[in-house]
Amino acid sequence: MAKYKRICKFCGKPFETKFHNKVYCSPRCKSDNENTRKRVHPETADETKKTNDIKEDEKKVLLWLKNKPLSIGEISRRLDKSKETIIKLTDNLQNKGYDLKLDKSSKQFILEREFATAFKPLKLSTIFKRELTFGIVSDNHTGSKYQQMTILKTAYADFIQQKVAFVLHAGDITDGINMYRGQVSELFLHGADEQAEYIVEYYPKAPFKTYIISGNHDTSYKRAVGYNVVRHGICDKRDDLVFRGEESSEFDVKGLRIGILHPSGGVAYARSYRAQKIIESVVTDTINHVKDWQEKRAALPHIFIIGHYHISNYLPYYMGVATINAPCMQAQTPYLKRKGLSPELGYVIMKVVFSDMGIPIKITPDFVNCMPYIKEKDY
Numbered sequence: 487m488a489k490y491k492r493i494c495k496f497c498g499k500p501f502e503t504k505f506h507n508k509v510y511c512s513p514r515c516k517s518d519n520e521n522t523r524k525r526v527h528p529e530t531a532d533e534t535k536k537t538n539d540i541k542e543d544e545k546k547v548l549l550w551l552k553n554k555p556l557s558i559g560e561i562s563r564r565l566d567k568s569k570e571t572i573i574k575l576t577d578n579l580q581n582k583g584y585d586l587k588l589d590k591s592s593k594q595f596i597l598e599r600e601f602a603t604a605f606k607p608l609k610l611s612t613i614f615k616r617e618l619t620f621g622i623v624s625d626n627h628t629g630s631k632y633q634q635m636t637i638l639k640t641a642y643a644d645f646i647q648q649k650v651a652f653v654l655h656a657g658d659i660t661d662g663i664n665m666y667r668g669q670v671s672e673l674f675l676h677g678a679d680e681q682a683e684y685i686v687e688y689y690p691k692a693p694f695k696t697y698i699i700s701g702n703h704d705t706s707y708k709r710a711v712g713y714n715v716v717r718h719g720i721c722d723k724r725d726d727l728v729f730r731g732e733e734s735s736e737f738d739v740k741g742l743r744i745g746i747l748h749p750s751g752g753v754a755y756a757r758s759y760r761a762q763k764i765i766e767s768v769v770t771d772t773i774n775h776v777k778d779w780q781e782k783r784a785a786l787p788h789i790f791i792i793g794h795y796h797i798s799n800y801l802p803y804y805m806g807v808a809t810i811n812a813p814c815m816q817a818q819t820p821y822l823k824r825k826g827l828s829p830e831l832g833y834v835i836m837k838v839v840f841s842d843m844g845i846p847i848k849i850t851p852d853f854v855n856c857m858p859y860i861k862e863k864d865y
């Protein structure tokens with residue numbers, strides 16, 4: 487084995503080695519040298535490593551090695567320099583951070599790769615290709631003395647101003663009948679016909695469609711007399727109001743898959759909790775609804791809208807779904823007050839941005855809080 491005579495780069499002692507690229511007499515000297523370098527230039531070490539002081543010969547070698555591996559002998563002939571000089575040169579390049587490796591079998595140097603130094607951002611106009619805006623309302627409970635028609639009208643005025651493509655209604659457009667003891671005294675409209683006719687006349691009219699599902703209050707007429715009030719009493723009489731199913735629906739709009747659900751039962755009516763407990767139960771229920779939806783249907787939607795809880799909440803990416811609990815449009819009733827429940831009133835404007843690949847890449851709900859504008863006797 488040929489031996490190389492060297493001077494240790496750190497301590498300066500002469501030493502012999504059979505490895506041509508060894509420059510320190512001991513591992514200790516190697517690590518001490520590295521530590522010293524770190525101490526001397528802690529912040530700039532990386533910066534200077536690759537850019538500083540690349541000599542002409544080093545540049546040439548890098549350029550050659552980019553094209554193909556070369557042995558020490560080949561480099562030495564090309565540069566017309568001694569093998570010792572080439573070894574120093576390759577050592578220098580390694581110290582500067584170039585990924586120069588010696589292949590043992592071919593005895594050639596290989597330049598593994600250079601790291602990219604210029605990163606271009608993606609074109610924003612490409613990843614944010616088109617936008618879709620739509621509105622969400624829920625739980626008007628029309629016919630209840632605690633309905634808030636002014637807030638509903640305001641929501642639609644905003645929807646028109648924001649140029650929404652459509653509105654989704656997550657159920658309980660009517661207050662229904664026989665929902666709980668004492669409901670009768672909370673109503674100013676009694677029965678399916680009174681509530682439906684009122685909605686046909688006074689529900690805000692708009693240039694876009696509102697897609698509606700029935701909630702458990704609406705289906706109270708179905709349970710009592712077999713009548714689908716949302717479909718026949720309301721949507722058959724208004725072109726802009728479209729019936730989409732009972733208590734749940736899903737559909738595709740312009741590359742977006744949307745699920746809507748109006749569960750029955752659950753926290754809003756079953757149990758009385760303090761505010762913190764209520765939101766915890768709503769989130770737990772919501773998570774269960776997402777799991778349930780996945781079990782029963784082929785695919786999860788991009789956006790999942792849930793009515794019925796009368797509480798606003800946004801769960802941005804549970805199981806890849808943006809889930810919205812829609813606020814309501816009915817003030818606290820004596821019934822809710824007895825249970826210690828405070829509803830949240832408002833509406834939502836959804837902004838969805840699609841990438842050039844048609845993927846909803848940005849989903850932003852604007853929850854509009856209408857609590858300060860609750861009116862007494864808004865009927």
Ligand SMILES: [Zn+2]
Binds near residue numbers: 795
């Ligand atoms: Zn409701």
Ligand SMILES: [Zn+2]
Binds near residue numbers: 749
């Ligand atoms: Zn409900």
